[in-house]
Amino acid sequence: MSKQPENKQISSKPIYTKPVFIISGIIILAVILLLIINPFSKKEGTDTEYMFKKEGELTFTDSLGTVKTKIDIEIANSDFDRQLGLMFRKHMDDKDGMLFIFPSEEMQSFWMRNTFIPLDMVFVNAAKKIVTIHRNTQTLSDQSYPSSAPAMYVIEVNGGFCSTHKINEGDRINFIQLVEK
Secondary structure, eight states, X not given: OOOOOXXXXXXXXXXXXXXXXXXXXXXXXXXXXXXXXXXXXXXXXXXXXXXXXOOEEEEEXXXXXXXXXXXXXXXXXXXXXXXXXXXXXXXXXXXXXXXXXXXXXEOOEEOOTTOOSOEEEXXXXXXXXXXEEEOXXXXXXXXXXXXXXXXXXXXXXXXXXXXXXXXXXXOEEEEEESSOX
C-alpha cells in the first residue's frame, strides 16, 4: 500500500508579499540609495573646499626669544590630517598656517600634490628649532621637499611669508593648542 502525500494548504499569496521580504527589500533599497546619494562622501572633482579652522597659535622667535611674528594655526596631528594637509584649498590668510605634528622626530619630506597655494615649508626639530625652510614651493607638484635634519614639526605658511617676516633656519617656534583633537 503506498501512502498518498498529505494535502498541505498552499498559500495563495505570492512569497514576495510576506513582511520579511518587504522589510528586506526596503533595507536593500535604502542601502543602495545611500551609496548613490551619500551626503558624507567627498568626491574628487567637486567644488567643496576645506576651510581654515583655528586650533592654536604659533609664535616665531629668533634664537634669543625675541618674537618675530605670530600666526593662527590649524593642527594636523593624525595620519589623515597630515596626508590631507592644505590640499584642495584655494586661499589662506597671511596670518594663518598649518602645523603638522609627528609622533617622533625623524627625517620628513613633503610634496605639493593637489595644493593650489604656493607655500613656505618650515621643518622644526623636537627642541622647536627651525632646521630647514623650503620657500615658495611649486604648486600642484609631486616634487619632494625634504628636511635637512630630523624634524618633529612642519609649518606650512603662504609662500613668501618667511622672507617677509625674516624667518630663518636657527630661529625657534612655540605654539599653544586651543582645541584638543
